Amino acid sequence: MSTTAFPVAEGAAPEGRAMDLLRFATAGSVDDGKSTLIGRLLYDTKSLFTDQLAAVEAVSAARGDEYTNLALLTDGLRAEREQGITIDVAHRYFATPRRKFIIADTPGHIQYTRNMVTGASTADLALILVDARKGLVEQSRRHAFLCSLLRVPHLVLCVNKMDLVDWSQDVFERISDEFTAFAAKLEVPDLTVVPISALHGDNIVTRSEHTPWYEGPSLLHHLERVHIASDRNLVDVRFPVQYVIRPQSTTVTDYRGYAGQVASGVLKPGDEVMVLPSGFTSRIAGIETADGPVAEAFPPMSVTVRLTDEIDISRGDLICRPNNAPAVAQDIEAMICWMDESQPLRPGGKYAIKHTTRSARTVVRGLHYRLDVNSLHRDETATELGLNEIGRVRLRTTVPLLADEYRRNRTTGGFILIDETTNRTVAAGMIVDTN
Template identity: 80%
Template sequence: MTTTTGTRPEATGAHAVDMLRFATAGSVDDGKSTLIGRLLFDSKSIFQDQLEAVERTSASMGDEYTNLALLTDGLRAEREQGITIDVAYRYFATPRRKFIIADTPGHTQYTRNMVTGASTADLAIVLVDARKGLVEQSRRHAFLVSLLRVPHLVLAVNKMDLVDYSQEVFERVKDEFTAFATKLSVPDLEVIPLSALKGDNVVSRSESMPWYEGPSLLHHLENVHVASDRNLVDARFPVQYVVRPQSSTHRDYRGYAGQVAGGVFKPGDEVVVLPSGFTSRIASIDTFDGPVQEAFAPMSVTMRLEDEIDISRGDMICRPGNQPQATQDVEAMVCWMDETQALAPGRKYAIKHTSRSARALVKELPYRLDVNTLHRSEAPGQLALNEIGRVRLRTTAPVFCDDYARNRTTGGFILVDEATNRTVAAGMVIGSD
């Protein structure tokens, strides 16, 4: 579950337009697909022929309006069933920012899809129907957003047109959700009343709700500050591969390629390589566009060191005075994703953590977490599909990890069934309670 989200600390030059990844979640029929369709439509991110196709389909379905949900519900089968399945990724841009949307299903049985979509998100939008208020799934989605440490959360109170744009209804939903969010780790919460169908407060401020003084949804998405969310303190560089060109002009070149997972690296910095413990200094940092004077998450770069050290894929370059935990005993929360076999103590899996791979034995399963009530079931015996619980793993080789709360890249991992090569769990490293 590695994160590759993308805003630079202070973007400069050719990279001035930054990127925001956000995930949408909500119960069935809360209007996620309509909201995304409205964002694409009102930001002029769809082609004329796409719009005409949606208008034709809307008319054939008997809709009296252009059903913007059809822009995102791409599969005919799911349209006919009236549900959205799996995680659909959509892209659009405004002059201020580029966006990647992870549209995740609302059903309880698709918790794993929600985890997949939100694990790389900078922001999450949880939709609720203004008529229904908070339901069990609203709380579950907010908990998952908190568990996955998504730094920004928007509660979108949708379908305000069906409650006559009532401020009282909005305030009631807002107060109830805010009270629930105090139990969670939600650093930044924005609550916005809107109508995805009518376009109120989606791209432009609504005249129907003069009592609301906050931003429209798109204005918030364009302006929410995500650069400071990334860990710029703990320098982490997992090596993905060693670059050794065979050409005669670059015969002496030896670089280490990968994606910066945290902190800032500069030529001349003293570094240590794990697991060997050898130290050196950075000679240069190269990118596709040429050398740079600093590298930070999530830049993909190639580092050269002043000394010849035996480094290979899976090694970690960091600072001598600031190193991740090197451990073979991993405490973590995991979301179980396998339909065919439950997670149980004694089972063995492959673990993939940053660029490092090893095998892992499930030693203990202390508790399962009820994502609706936040209650713990002690010693549950196993974790079934979509269930979340705490595990203790023993790995065959050390992993170099930080708490997930501190760094989502070096704190995240996946478990893989070696027999089928299926990803069976997404995990988040936690410290001892």
């Protein structure tokens, strides 16, 4: 890796303190500069190996580019390079002295909406790029709606290629006002707008002298400091059991631990808890990680929980508070993004459903409407959902799901549907109602 040190930001995390992790996704229309922006972030934060940079420089020269094409860092597929577009969801990782980052560079083409949904489903923040010359286009609104539907807490609109409009403040403010008005129709709790040039690095790491009229932060400054700790649900305790640990040892005969990832809430030894679906109650005897016992567990920690009582618990069960439990429901109302190319979703279709650590089978009892994500119009005459289409459905499962509404808990409110004949994931779903 390059030996040039990244400058330590003022107020950086003290040595020895664990840095938090920000997952963010990029979105936008074709050729708005998403891959170039990611490449610029990796380059300017010194997160590239020298051989990576050398390879990109060589490919850029072979293509006849007059500059180092940083978009090639994420457009890794040969088909992408040949077509000049992003197809797959490319994940990249980098860190600054303040925070670690995971980037999902999602496709801009409408036919790859399912990839965008996949990339943004676990994101804390979404970057939506807009070409300053074109302004808002259909895909800009589409991706903003999808981010709202997926409950991405923070949204950043990057008005890119400002250098091609002579750094016009009027152009920036017009696009900003138009997008802000559209976002007001959606549920967007936090919106920031930044004028940038991903190609030249303006307002990416440091403030640009080309935008003296812009008083906000640079993009990296905002990414480092956006507050995400309060986005986690620390009220509703939800611990889906992934694995029951019973050591096969002659020296340890009475150990029984329940391993999994904390979906929400805070668990502490001594807390009274309830196990679903049985409804039995107990208390937490201890919480352990790979590094030893801990005094508390919170999302997204992976831990092993021990209880004071021996209760019949298996994979798919859920530990919660006695007076704060999720719904135990077999009839589910959900928003579905259909991802299967070979066949559409129709009422009567039967699938496997994967919800947290619980698996079941389900049948589509009804399709209420298909949603036009550009106009937000509901087509209540729709009889099926095709590839990349979104609609509201009613499902009936063979066993009860231990579920919350997606707006309350993204983990216990989300699920996937699987075609059992092909084992392909055919849909991603967000629970709207469990009544």
